[in-house]
Amino acid sequence: MFFAVDRVSISVGGMPLLSGISFSLSRGEILYILGPNGAGKSSLLKAVVGIPGYEVTGGRVLLEGEDVTTLKPFEKARRGLALAFQMPPRLHGVKVGVLLTHICRRTGCDPREVARAVEVEHLMDREVGRLSGGESKRVELATVLAQRPRVALVDEPDSGVDVESLAVVARGLKELAAEAALVVVTHGAHIARYIPPHKACVLYGGTFKKCGGLEVVEEVFAYGFAKLA
Template identity: 35%
Template sequence: MTPLLEIRNLQAEIGGRKILNGLDLTVNAGEIHAIMGPNGAGKSTLSYVLAGKPGYGITGGEVLFKGEDLLAMSPDERAAKGVFLAFQYPLEIPGVATVTFLRTALNAQRRKRGEEELSSPDLLKRVREIARKLGIDAEMLRRPLNVGFSGGEKKRNETLQMALLEPLLCVLDETDSGLDIDALKIVANGVNQLRSSERGMIVITHYQRLLDYIVPDVVHVLSAGRIVRTGGKELALELEATGYAQYQSEAA
């Protein structure tokens, strides 16, 4: 069976500084992989490279998504194929209502895939159903995207986008950043509802607490731009207790 995502010897740099140094990772459909590691290890760089964020130079290796060359695709092609990145710091877009943004994003993807656009009433019904589960009220949907939102509201909004777009690969870049425990539970519940045998997830986090709520199948330690250890969910507990110092010295 072809893996959903296969990363082989990935090397990447930004501004002439090498960040990823031969990273290997395979994610199959139905799996949740957690990636943990110290600041500067390359966790966010990996998420940006997968999403196609400009400015990152790929100097070696390959990334295959469902057997296709992901790195050859534009960011919108990747999104249409089913790649979704939930940002650590979601962007604010003044003047664009949240529901307008959601409609535009969904229908842009449907057009790219040759599918019929969703009518406004059908889309609104679907958005309201998902929003209700995530504790997002109708007033929030009318507000400009993420403008004046709390950290929890921004992350719930990202989870709403993810549920609406139904991607095949969800990359969550420190989704727990800035969340109190109540917001964390709501977001994690929304993510868990998206678990399926057809979908894979990469959960990037510093802390084990998120993995109490989004339980991973596999945990990886990323240090100095490559994965230096892989284990089960118990590895996250070990990291919480011992920290990352030993892996930083191994990677050096």
């Protein structure tokens, strides 16, 4: 399998949070992880990429058969793991164009093409720290596109954005999924109206309570999380 999380347990700040988390993806497949606020969805992504304070305490993270669980974040990034944060870092004094150009120098991409993919070319001379919520989401997605990841982990791309921005974000996610395995964390699953997943799992009570396909998303829309759990 191209990318797999195998029976992973995580702790945050030394406190156990999740256990028994497993999923696998081929390149080009999309997984949605759904759950209520506070379920640990964002913490799972941060632990997978190795953000300090978010620790994998059991199980394995595998990329093309290699165990990357204990690698440093920069080592995982070099192997192709990329994370788009729910709340992108506020980089004051750094312009969007400078940021994308810096990333593209390493990956060989064209910063203008990346910007056009998520309709932020008009923001190239703006400071990252001065963007609106929707603009910030799109620029964060552009930085992930520029990295040309093998595995893209995207945290709450449909939160705090209007309908127009959501459609643009969905197009960016489709571009990512064309080349990478894509994991999307979402609370409301509104993004599914634009880009349906191949797989979906409900995170509730510290573990996956239900996994399946698009029907899981439809059940969440119909009944909420508690009934599925």
